[in-house]
Amino acid sequence: MAFTGGLAGFYSLRPELVMAAGLTERIRRLSIGTSAMAVLTWLTVIVGTWVVYPWYREDIPDSPRSKLLANPDTKDWHEFAMEWKEHVAWIAPMLAIGAAFLVLYYRADLIRNPLARRIAMGLFVLAFLCAVVAGLLGALITKKAPVT
Amino acid sequence: MEAARPPQTQAVPPSYQGRPEGPAAAALLATGVGSLVLAILVVIAEANESFAMSLAYSDRVGPLSGKTIWAVVAYFGSWAILAVALRGRRMNLGVVAIVAGVLLALALVGTFSPFFELFKPD
Numbered sequence: 601m602a603f604t605g606g607l608a609g610f611y612s613l614r615p616e617l618v619m620a621a622g623l624t625e626r627i628r629r630l631s632i633g634t635s636a637m638a639v640l641t642w643l644t645v646i647v648g649t650w651v652v653y654p655w656y657r658e659d660i661p662d663s664p665r666s667k668l669l670a671n672p673d674t675k676d677w678h679e680f681a682m683e684w685k686e687h688v689a690w691i692a693p694m695l696a697i698g699a700a701f702l703v704l705y706y707r708a709d710l711i712r713n714p715l716a717r718r719i720a721m722g723l724f725v726l727a728f729l730c731a732v733v734a735g736l737l738g739a740l741i742t743k744k745a746p747v748t
Numbered sequence: 749m750e751a752a753r754p755p756q757t758q759a760v761p762p763s764y765q766g767r768p769e770g771p772a773a774a775a776l777l778a779t780g781v782g783s784l785v786l787a788i789l790v791v792i793a794e795a796n797e798s799f800a801m802s803l804a805y806s807d808r809v810g811p812l813s814g815k816t817i818w819a820v821v822a823y824f825g826s827w828a829i830l831a832v833a834l835r836g837r838r839m840n841l842g843v844v845a846i847v848a849g850v851l852l853a854l855a856l857v858g859t860f861s862p863f864f865e866l867f868k869p870d
Contacts, residue, residue: 649813650809650813653812657809684859684860684861686812687787687812687815687859690786690816695779697779698779701772701775705771705775706766715845
């Protein structure tokens, strides 16, 4: 939902769609939204890597990683899904900060600079897609081998 | 009687080009550099077990700890250096975006497990 709001904010930031009076409010909302998403993305990958992941990869027979690798039918969940997820997730916060920085740097100029707006929107969408891949794979892996 | 004065306006000069692109370019390129450093470390760690273990700064997290720490260092470090180098510079943001896009594409390929597992020793 936050992503949809941010995307709508970027998309509608065009001179023909925004009155001068509404621009300040739109920019303020977009600045807060993209910054909050960047902070949340960083917190998510840090907690995921340093708090949840150690439980997943614990070197005991009952850990989710050990269970997945013990069964030939499920080992791809570790070798493909988890290996991809744990790395691609870290690209998302860098992209999210890039998008937030462009919004904070250009602010109202963003409406007069369609290229900067499109680049910021591209970073924002790409950050979301990386987060979706990581989140979705994480949910599917947890379903196969819950972290207990 | 006071003569009517024209309304006060702040005209935008014809040469107005907006804010310099340098700081935006620095942020964009740093995103590509940080992501690519992560991908390079992932591929090398996959190919070389001893290198992977040298990145295991935390026993609980394993090699992922070192990969991500160095990627974050590369990201913020390159951003800081580029921000100073490109401060106030006018640049073609479209070209910068293409360069950053290529770095990001390489990073996405490098962090895709079927790709980096090709480098796993038999």
